[in-house]
Each structure stands twice: as structure tokens, then as C-alpha cells.
Amino acid sequence: MVGIIVVFPNKDNAANIRNLLARGGMTVTGVCTTGAQAMNYADTVDEGIVVCGYKLKDMLYSELREYLPSNFEMLLIASPDKWSSGLADGVMGLNMPLKVYDLLNTVEMMLESMNRRRRKRKQEPKERNPKQQEVIRRAKELLMDRNNMSEGEAHRYLQKNSMDSGTNMAETAEMVLSIMAK
Template sequence: MERVVLAFENENTSRKVRALLEGAGLARGLICRTAAEVRLLLGQQQIPTVVCGYKLPDATAEELFFDLPAGRTMVLVAPENLLSLCGRSDGLVTLSTPLSRNALLEGVERALGLAQSVRLSVRPAGEEELIRRAKEWLMEQRGMDEGQAHRLLQQRSMICGRKLAETARLLLEREAGLALYG
């Protein structure tokens, strides 16, 4: 079961949302009382989604949203007039109150799905660097353009059943004679 952060001005609301999410088997809720606690927790753990009300004691949800680490999503639960103040952004799911149980579950499920798709599409910086270096080597040594170098790496990856970054690392170690670790 995925974990989510719950942050509402009223802690009783957080407990009710946690009970609903856990009872449905959708997510385990970790309760935070302030935006600062949310930021700290997200900085320490890979929790994909924050479910919150519009106002926290130390920040608005909008301020918190722009501080979220890359790839994280937010479900904002608030009255329609407050939701209209928020711009539409990728990774932000807005739910108007009063809220039904099903609407909350669907909104959290949608936000978790968005976070999952972002996580799958984003490579770690180290992998991007390996791929970039392998393409540069192919371009220099074999006179390829970047597209050709990328396609060659992709073809080798598919033939060998490896991730693109692993193929790039092997190319740099074996053919370019570079010693890489990790």
C-alpha cells in the first residue's frame, strides 16, 4: 500500500481522511500539522502525494505545492471559491467540498497515478550523464549525429535486454576504455 502525507488545519479531518484511505486499502496516511513538517517528511522519504486542505498554520496549499520535490503530486481539498484561486498545474488534483467518499478516493488514486507516471519517466541524473557521455563518444568516434547515437544505444539495449543507462555504461567501459563505477 502506497503512503501519502495528510495535512489539514484540523487534525481530526486528517484522521478521518486517513481512516477512509486505509479502510479502502488505497494508501497509508502520515499526518503532518504544518507545511514545514510536510516539507521535512518529503525531503526524507519518497512519499509521492500530499493530500491537504487549502490553509495550513504556516502556509497555503498553493505555497506548499510549489515547494514539493519533483515528481510529487498534491490533492487539494477545499471549497470551490478557494480552488478557483489556484491555477491549473500538472501534479495538482483539486477536489471541491463538500466531498463524497468516492470523489476523495478517485482523486487520491489519480494523484498517485500521476506521481507514478512521473517517477517512471524521469531518469536519475547519474543515468542521464552516462547516456549523454556515451552519445558524445559515439558522435566523436563514429561521426554520428545525436539522433543516430541515441538510436544505436536504444537498439543495443533492446537486443541485450538492458536499460539504456546500463548499455551506455558498458559502451564507455568496453569500447571507450573508461573505468566507471556504479
């Protein structure tokens, strides 16, 4: 789940940013005033965006960025002189005074970028370790010998049963081996 965490030292400013994001159709996971509170909220979601000011009650934005997991991005809202020298990786900046249109478009762009990366990760094939590959190979050989299947048919059989049962292919191969090896 993607979470948006708003962190500003002034609770009213944080609430105002949350309200702007909510009016823009975005769900805010948490509103807080310290980096420690933001870290607690970050632990409750898989990935997300932290919208924050330059200086929090207990740390600077750069320290918070270091403590956040790599699957989090940060949107810094500060005057240009605070971040004009450059931002850390995973940090985007918006100038003060803040324009609602800029805030909503930037957060929407960041969310879309995260969704795109997530879809790309899901499309990458998962690598199997040699032990899993060996179990699958033995299950295919057993299916080919006992059921007169070709290698492709045995592979499709394991694949289909894996999808039907909701287990991965290596687990399905282990089940085939345990059932047919008797």
C-alpha cells in the same frame, strides 16, 4: 516510491482522512498539521500526493505547493469559495463537505496519472553525452577489429554484457576497452 501525505491543521481531521484512504487500500506516508512537517515527509519519497486543507498552521496551501518538488501533486479539500477563482498548477480541488467516494476516486485517479507518467519517462531513451558515445564507438571498433564482428554484432555484444552485468552501456564499453587494449 509514491507517498500520500495528509496535512490539516486539525490533527483529528487529518487522521480521519488517513483512515478513509487506508480503508480504500491506499498507504499514507505521513499525517501532519504544518507545511514544514509535510516538506519533511516529502523528502522521504520520490513522488507523491499531498492531501490538504486551505489553511495550515504555518502557511496556505499555495505556499506549500510552491515549496513541494515538481513531482508532487496536491489535492485541496476546501469550501468552493476558497478555490473557485482557480488553482495553481499541480493542484486539484474537492468541495467540502467531502464525499468518501469522491476522495477515493480522485486520489486513485491521481495515482494512476503519476504511474502513467513514470512509465512514459522510463520508456524514453536516455541521451548519452558525446564522451560516452565516443567510448562506445571505440569499443565497437575494437570488437570489430579483434573479433571480426560486424557493427551490429559488436553493438549487441556490448548491450548483452551491459544487461548481464547490470551496468550501463558506456561503463561496459569502458571495461571492454580496458580489458582488450592490453
